[in-house]
Amino acid sequence: MTDLSFENVSITYRSSSDRGDVVAVKDVSLDLPAGATLGIAGESGSGKSTLIMSALRLLPKSARLDGRVLLGGKDLQDLNFGQIRAVRWAQASIVFQGALHSLNPVREVGGQIIEALTHHAKDTWTTPEKRRDRMFELLSEVDLDRSKAIAYPHELSGGQKQRIMIAMALACEPDIIIADEPTTALDVIVQKQILSGLAALVAERGISLLMISHDLAVLSAVCANLAIMRHGKLVEYGPSDEVCLRPQEEYTKQLAGAFPQIGDPESRLNPRTLKPAEVTRAQPYTMGDEVVLEAKDLSVSFDTRHGRERAVRGVDLALHKAEILAVVGQSGSGKTTLARSLLGLQEVEPDSQLSFAGKPLPKKAKALRTFRRQVQMILQDPSGSLNPKRSVYEAVVEGLRVQGIRDREYERVVGALEAAELTPAADYLESIPQELSGGQRQRVVIAGALALDPQVLIADEPVASLDASVRGEILSLFLALKKNLGMSALIITHDLGLAWNIADTVAVMKKGEIVEYGDVDTVLKDPQHAYTQELLAAVPRLGSQSLVRNE
Amino acid sequence: MPANTPAEAAPGKPSGAGSPSNGSDPRGSDPRGSAPVVDGAKLVRERRLNNAKKNWALFRSDIPAMVGAVVLLFFIVIAVVAPLIAPESMLDVTKQLDVPRYAPPSLEHPLGTDDLGREMWVRILWGARVSILVGVAATVMSMVIGTIMGLAAGHFTGLFGGIIMRIVDFFIVLPSLLLAIVLSSVLERGVFTIVVAIGLTSWASTARIVRSQTLSVESRLYIERARILGAGHRHILFRHLLPSVMPLVLANTTLTVGGAIIAESTLSFLGLGDTSKESWGTILKNSMDVSAATSGYWWYVLTPGIAILLVVLAFTMVGRALEAIINPALRSR
Numbered sequence: 100m101t102d103l104s105f106e107n108v109s110i111t112y113r114s115s116s117d118r119g120d121v122v123a124v125k126d127v128s129l130d131l132p133a134g135a136t137l138g139i140a141g142e143s144g145s146g147k148s149t150l151i152m153s154a155l156r157l158l159p160k161s162a163r164l165d166g167r168v169l170l171g172g173k174d175l176q177d178l179n180f181g182q183i184r185a186v187r188w189a190q191a192s193i194v195f196q197g198a199l200h201s202l203n204p205v206r207e208v209g210g211q212i213i214e215a216l217t218h219h220a221k222d223t224w225t226t227p228e229k230r231r232d233r234m235f236e237l238l239s240e241v242d243l244d245r246s247k248a249i250a251y252p253h254e255l256s257g258g259q260k261q262r263i264m265i266a267m268a269l270a271c272e273p274d275i276i277i278a279d280e281p282t283t284a285l286d287v288i289v290q291k292q293i294l295s296g297l298a299a300l301v302a303e304r305g306i307s308l309l310m311i312s313h314d315l316a317v318l319s320a321v322c323a324n325l326a327i328m329r330h331g332k333l334v335e336y337g338p339s340d341e342v343c344l345r346p347q348e349e350y351t352k353q354l355a356g357a358f359p360q361i362g363d364p365e366s367r368l369n370p371r372t373l374k375p376a377e378v379t380r381a382q383p384y385t386m387g388d389e390v391v392l393e394a395k396d397l398s399v400s401f402d403t404r405h406g407r408e409r410a411v412r413g414v415d416l417a418l419h420k421a422e423i424l425a426v427v428g429q430s431g432s433g434k435t436t437l438a439r440s441l442l443g444l445q446e447v448e449p450d451s452q453l454s455f456a457g458k459p460l461p462k463k464a465k466a467l468r469t470f471r472r473q474v475q476m477i478l479q480d481p482s483g484s485l486n487p488k489r490s491v492y493e494a495v496v497e498g499l500r501v502q503g504i505r506d507r508e509y510e511r512v513v514g515a516l517e518a519a520e521l522t523p524a525a526d527y528l529e530s531i532p533q534e535l536s537g538g539q540r541q542r543v544v545i546a547g548a549l550a551l552d553p554q555v556l557i558a559d560e561p562v563a564s565l566d567a568s569v570r571g572e573i574l575s576l577f578l579a580l581k582k583n584l585g586m587s588a589l590i591i592t593h594d595l596g597l598a599w600n601i602a603d604t605v606a607v608m609k610k611g612e613i614v615e616y617g618d619v620d621t622v623l624k625d626p627q628h629a630y631t632q633e634l635l636a637a638v639p640r641l642g643s644q645s646l647v648r649n650e
Numbered sequence: 651m652p653a654n655t656p657a658e659a660a661p662g663k664p665s666g667a668g669s670p671s672n673g674s675d676p677r678g679s680d681p682r683g684s685a686p687v688v689d690g691a692k693l694v695r696e697r698r699l700n701n702a703k704k705n706w707a708l709f710r711s712d713i714p715a716m717v718g719a720v721v722l723l724f725f726i727v728i729a730v731v732a733p734l735i736a737p738e739s740m741l742d743v744t745k746q747l748d749v750p751r752y753a754p755p756s757l758e759h760p761l762g763t764d765d766l767g768r769e770m771w772v773r774i775l776w777g778a779r780v781s782i783l784v785g786v787a788a789t790v791m792s793m794v795i796g797t798i799m800g801l802a803a804g805h806f807t808g809l810f811g812g813i814i815m816r817i818v819d820f821f822i823v824l825p826s827l828l829l830a831i832v833l834s835s836v837l838e839r840g841v842f843t844i845v846v847a848i849g850l851t852s853w854a855s856t857a858r859i860v861r862s863q864t865l866s867v868e869s870r871l872y873i874e875r876a877r878i879l880g881a882g883h884r885h886i887l888f889r890h891l892l893p894s895v896m897p898l899v900l901a902n903t904t905l906t907v908g909g910a911i912i913a914e915s916t917l918s919f920l921g922l923g924d925t926s927k928e929s930w931g932t933i934l935k936n937s938m939d940v941s942a943a944t945s946g947y948w949w950y951v952l953t954p955g956i957a958i959l960l961v962v963l964a965f966t967m968v969g970r971a972l973e974a975i976i977n978p979a980l981r982s983r
Contacts, residue, residue, distance in 0.1 A: 442878060444874075444877065444878070464882065467880070468880035468882075469880075471878060471879065471880040472880065475878065475879075476878045478871050478874060478875055478878075479871075480871055483870060483871035483872065484871040484872050484874075484875045485872055485875075486872045486890060486894075488893060488894070497876065497879055497881075497889070498879035498880070500885075501876070501879050501880050501881045501882075501885055502879070502880055544875070547875070547879070551879070
């Protein structure tokens with residue numbers, strides 16, 4: 100068995116830009132004895148990915164490593180290229196972040212698993228037949244059907260792709276598996292399946308697992324020890340339960356608090372953040388009786404290869420003034436289709452009724468344009484929703500120009516940016532998206548919608564791609580918009596904690612149908628439908644190591 | 651096409667404010683929203699002017715681009731002032747009777763002389779006029795047609811997009827040299843005919859490239875966002891799609907200019923050009939006629955060849971710099 104240890108590791112990126120050399124990791128010492136599990140938590144930019152890349156010497160040329168990385172007692176720096184190749188995959192393997200991009204789209208996944216075998220373990224799986232058998236063995240280990248071996252990546256779901264990645268990592272029977280945010284893009288149910296799969300493998304095989312994530316709850320579900328990193332430094336290290344439930348450092352408390360525990364009254368309608376958005380109105384708006392946006396018997400169908408598929412079936416929804424409604428469900432449950440059809444972006448079936456402020460949704464292009472002034476949508480990915488070549492000012496002003504609003508353009512833009520808490524707005528007007536952080540980009544997108552003074556905001560996974568602390572800020576912004584402007588919002592998410600944090604009502608969607616719909620407090624505290632209970636049970640809890648102990 | 655496409659779409663670095671790169675926004679320090687009435691249009695104008703200045707500064711700091719620009723400027727200037735430096739009579743064969751034929755380059759004959767005793771440098775000077783004019787004009791024509799057709803084929807789906815794509819396909823499968831020959835023999839002889847012949851035969855490949863780029867941009871989220879904001883076809887086409895295909899078109903332009911200059915040479919070589927006008931292609935044709943390369947008259951072949959090479963290279967270097975300015979994401983690479 101092999102131990103992995105980092106001894107006083109510092110990693111510096113040489114850079115010719117104005118920023119000079121960037122210290123990504125500063126004096127970190129960590130130990131991963133054989134058979135142990137260690138989780139590293141931290142926000143983006145904390146240096147956690149850089150640190151684990153050094154474990155296989157995968158750092159780019161511009162990085163300089165001080166200190167020692169020992170794998171099985173050998174310093175990785177001393178190995179030559181042939182030796183390091185032998186170490187990679189055979190002794191330690193990596194499950195990369197974003198399985199969607201790590202698989203070759205034009206090859207069958209089975210062949211891609213065999214590729215790892217042909218390159219690395221020449222002695223054990225010597226013939227093509229043996230490799231094939233090994234590949235099927237691996238597929239069954241990650242709970243995939245044999246028939247998936249001839250599937251192409253685009254034919255698999257996100258969770259299945261992630262399992263293929265894990266199968267590839269397991270291929271050569273490594274002693275150490277390094278997992279880089281293995282479940283970030285997945286919904287809670289699939290996340291639970293992947294995590295329990297990993298946990299079981301670790302327990303059965305005695306493999307050591309090094310996992311990094313920004314989500315403490317995910318790490319604590321699997322790992323025995325936890326390390327918290329911030330700005331390249333180790334902030335806290337200890338047994339998982341200690342770190343999560345009795346954190347010593349302020350930063351750890353903040354991380355632990357960022358993901359709400361459902362049922363905890365303290366975080367109800369109160370997303371934890373250091374920078375809450377201000378509520379300026381003396382008497383904040385609360386949910387009213389007036390119905391703004393309503394859908395009755397809404398159905399949407401798509402033509403697919405296998406005939407017509409109904410993505411949304413007979414949905415009834417009513418969004419009131421100053422209400423935040425969370426639509427929760429797994430990926431593929433039709434949430435996004437529902438949102439698009441509420442905006443008139445998606446053709447609906449003839450007997451569906453959609454109405455805005457009591458009137459049916461317009462069909463003509465010109466009337467639709469006016470309608471879109473009232474109802475705005477924020478798309479899933481803030482980086483993709485902004486044209487990379489256009490400045491913040493141009494991005495925010497776009498809606499005004501399209502809608503033909505010409506007066507007080509500058510004030511409207513600045514006002515919208517400030518309502519989205521991007522202050523002082525004037526400093527950001529000329530920036531291009533590349534120069535902004537993820538949270539700032541999301542604020543620009545929100546400002547672009549706010550500039551039109553809409554009555555309803557529809558947001559598709561508004562915080563899914565953001566860091567824990569930024570998540571709190573954006574959520575508190577939604578709450579403040581509701582309280583200050585009386586805006587209604589429909590938020591689509593797979594995160595039940597988000598609903599607990601800000602929503603008034605919640606609708607749980609499964610396979611295009613709403614299975615449970617009601618007040619957040621009632622639904623989440625006392626779920627009636629089996630599916631809601633399943634979703635709630637799949638949410639990882641802090642400090643329980645639930646998945647490992649259940650096995 | 652609107653006049654304000656590429657330059658407007660190219661934002662500079664944020665001005666004085668510095669780059670706000672991390673999440674430390676100092677809160678409530680200076681709410682400048684209530685500043686005196688600011689004219690939005692004026693603000694945008696000022697920003698464009700600033701951008702133009704910044705882009706010029708960027709261009710100047712790029713050494714290959716400046717070298718290319720100087721070379722181009724040199725050829726353009728000599729083409730424009732050719733009649734002043736070398737009167738047209740210097741090309742008149744009847745007046746060169748006392749000049750030695752096939753004189754190698756020397757102090758007296760800087761670039762040598764040709765089979766009729768004409769000075770090579772005079773021919774290059776006069777040839778630059780036609781060659782550069784045809785190269786640029788044919789490229790502009792091909793780019794304009796190609797960009798419009800490509801954008802339309804990529805943006806509009808269904809029957810309309812399909813029809814446009816079939817038209818593009820038709821032009822792709824046409825043997826372009828043959829079409830050019832037919833066109834230049836049907837139409838009146840002259841520089842304009844050559845421009846039309848080259849322009850009409852070379853736009854189809856541009857349209858293909860523009861279409862594929864349009865398709866990939868079309869699926870980006872910011873197009874969807876524009877639709878949500880209520881945008882129609884015109885807004886999406888001219889505000890988002892056109893600026894994003896412009897770098898590609900520009901990069902393609904630099905290559906096409908070279909191709910067009912060579913195509914002009916080909917047509918002149920085949921005797922389809924305006925025989926009364928001097929062009930680099932004509933010089934090359936003459937050199938082939940007298941087997942200059944095999945007879946050791948290297949200056950006869952090399953001089954027009956190097957002139958073509960220099961101009962094409964200069965266009966490429968300038969084009970690359972323009973591409974980097976238009977697409978800020980390329981700058982750091």
